[in-house]
Amino acid sequence: MLPDSRQFDAALRIVGELRAAGYEAYLAGGCVRDLLLGREPKDYDVATSATPEVVLGLFSRTFSVGAHFGVVLVADGDDEGYVTTEVATFRSDGAYSDGRHPDGVRYTRSAEEDVKRRDFTINGLLIDPEKLLPHGLDIESHPFDSAQGRLRHKNKDVARVGHPAVIDYVGGVGDLEAGIVRAIGRAELRFEEDHLRMLRGVRFAARFGFELEEGTAAAIRRLAGKTVAVSRERVRDELTKMLTEGRARRAFELLEETGLLAEVLPEVARMKGVEQPAQFHPEGDVWVHTLGLLGQLEEGCSATLGWGALLHDVGKPPTFRRAPDRIRFDGHVEVGVAMGAEICRRFRFSNEETGRIVALIENHMRFADAGRMKASTLKRFFRLPGFEEHLALHRMDCRAGSGNLEHWEFVRERYEAMPEEVVRPRPLITGRELIAAGYRPGAGFKEMLRAVEDAQLEGTIGTAEEALRLVRERFPLPG
Ligand code: ATP
Ligand code: MG
Numbered sequence: 001m002l003p004d005s006r007q008f009d010a011a012l013r014i015v016g017e018l019r020a021a022g023y024e025a026y027l028a029g030g031c032v033r034d035l036l037l038g039r040e041p042k043d044y045d046v047a048t049s050a051t052p053e054v055v056l057g058l059f060s061r062t063f064s065v066g067a068h069f070g071v072v073l074v075a076d077g078d079d080e081g082y083v084t085t086e087v088a089t090f091r092s093d094g095a096y097s098d099g100r101h102p103d104g105v106r107y108t109r110s111a112e113e114d115v116k117r118r119d120f121t122i123n124g125l126l127i128d129p130e131k132l133l134p135h136g137l138d139i140e141s142h143p144f145d146s147a148q149g150r151l152r153h154k155n156k157d158v159a160r161v162g163h164p165a166v167i168d169y170v171g172g173v174g175d176l177e178a179g180i181v182r183a184i185g186r187a188e189l190r191f192e193e194d195h196l197r198m199l200r201g202v203r204f205a206a207r208f209g210f211e212l213e214e215g216t217a218a219a220i221r222r223l224a225g226k227t228v229a230v231s232r233e234r235v236r237d238e239l240t241k242m243l244t245e246g247r248a249r250r251a252f253e254l255l256e257e258t259g260l261l262a263e264v265l266p267e268v269a270r271m272k273g274v275e276q277p278a279q280f281h282p283e284g285d286v287w288v289h290t291l292g293l294l295g296q297l298e299e300g301c302s303a304t305l306g307w308g309a310l311l312h313d314v315g316k317p318p319t320f321r322r323a324p325d326r327i328r329f330d331g332h333v334e335v336g337v338a339m340g341a342e343i344c345r346r347f348r349f350s351n352e353e354t355g356r357i358v359a360l361i362e363n364h365m366r367f368a369d370a371g372r373m374k375a376s377t378l379k380r381f382f383r384l385p386g387f388e389e390h391l392a393l394h395r396m397d398c399r400a401g402s403g404n405l406e407h408w409e410f411v412r413e414r415y416e417a418m419p420e421e422v423v424r425p426r427p428l429i430t431g432r433e434l435i436a437a438g439y440r441p442g443a444g445f446k447e448m449l450r451a452v453e454d455a456q457l458e459g460t461i462g463t464a465e466e467a468l469r470l471v472r473e474r475f476p477l478p479g
Contacts, residue, residue, distance in 0.1 A: 007083045010076035011044035023050040026126035046087045090114035096193035099229045112169045119197045121172040121182045132165040179210040187219035195226040199238040206251035224259040236347040243306025246299025270317040277326045286316045292400025305389045308360030311340045336361045367394045367407040376457035428467040
């Protein structure tokens with residue numbers, strides 16, 4: 001099977017046109033790495049010696065969003081549908097005095113210089129598509145067999161190492177083969193330049209099941225404290241990717257081992273070594289338990305579920321107490337809710353995402369009570385936005401601990417059996433009917449309508465007349 005042909009073909013055409021105009025051009029970065037690993041790249045990047053002005057002039061449909069730092073988006077297709085390819089001019093980034101952005105961008109004609117400003121050797125490879133396709137850019141002869149995870153050249157498999165189409169100035173092919181994430185150049189310098197790279201390194205190691213090269217890991221350990229200078233949004237986005245790429249457990253183990261976790265999420269780092277009562281948590285301490293949930297997060301899961309899993313027990317370390325009978329964490333949910341809200345604020349989550357994440361923390365202990373809930377309480381529980389995430393979190397929570405899925409099954413069965421109109425029935429009456437019945441609009445309406453809804457959800461009333469009778473009984477009109 002070939003990488004998604006539309007995007008791949010578009011990138012190849014762009015490379016061809018740049019070359020026809022006399023410039024150097026290659027596929028570069030993450031897409032090359034993914035192709036060599038037999039993974040389908042999310043997108044394709046082209047690196048070229050042409051300046052942004054030239055690129056803007058050569059192609060008819062372009063977006064110059066990042067032209068000031070050398071990136072032009074080139075669209076391939078028509079109004080009906082098109083794909084975009086990032087075309088980046090070879091550059092060598094100048095000094096980074098703030099640990100975040102290069103002070104200036106300098107274009108270069110040297111592909112080698114461009115590769116050397118990139119972060120990791122596995123991200124520093126180029127493909128020369130013309131060597132791949134000796135008969136020109138014949139898009140029908142698909143060169144990659146990603147199902148088999150190896151480069152195919154015409155009909156014969158070729159070893160990945162030494163493939164004539166792959167240009168490797170940094171030893172990236174060897175590191176890909178060996179499964180190593182290694183900084184290009186001196187790791188410390190590279191992380192001093194841009195501190196976010198430390199998190200990226202962990203993310204790539206986790207995603208591909210690679211090891212961090214020793215010197216690279218040592219540099220991260222030394223410089224982990226610098227991540228405080230990175231914008232919280234960028235840190236958040238890296239952590240979210242780690243949580244949702246299907247290898248969250250490994251990612252967080254590496255964050256912990258390298259000392260990054262204590263810098264970016266000290267509240268989570270504190271979970272390590274916090275003992276739990278063995279009868280409920282045979283698996284071990286709060287950190288081990290949390291890793292047990294992260295290990296169950298699937299690739300493509302929602303960001304809020306990922307963060308909810310990470311933070312569901314964040315209130316445990318500060319509430320740990322050795323009571324006479326056993327270890328207790330009284331109030332850990334309430335404390336966790338406050339901490340979760342603070343973490344979400346710090347990482348600039350939207351109000352909606354914050355609401356979801358905090359609700360996951362807040363409700364994660366309620367499943368055990370579901371069997372004793374009144375019908376109205378249970379239905380309101382089901383009305384939580386994204387209730388499936390609550391179900392998913394509880395399941396992971398049980399499986400990472402006692403393994404007892406009784407409560408989960410009980411709730412899931414009821415949830416699945418209950419149609420939407422039963423969970424969220426149309427209101428029997430509204431404020432209008434209350435006014436017509438002689439009530440003065442005001443704060444009391446909310447309480448009255450809530451009492452009506454309770455009874456409706458309990459199934460004790462079912463009509464507007466019954467609803468008004470209930471209101472008159474419980475909230476008698478004066479006089
Ligand atoms: P992903 O699959 O997550 O998109 P990617 O390798 O494509 O991974 P991008 O963030 O899309 O990562 O960046 C594309 C390429 O740009 C990288 O492969 C790398 O060569 C380079 N790059 C990106 N971010 C940095 C950085 N902070 N420092 C140096 N090089 C970087
Ligand atoms: Mg990418």
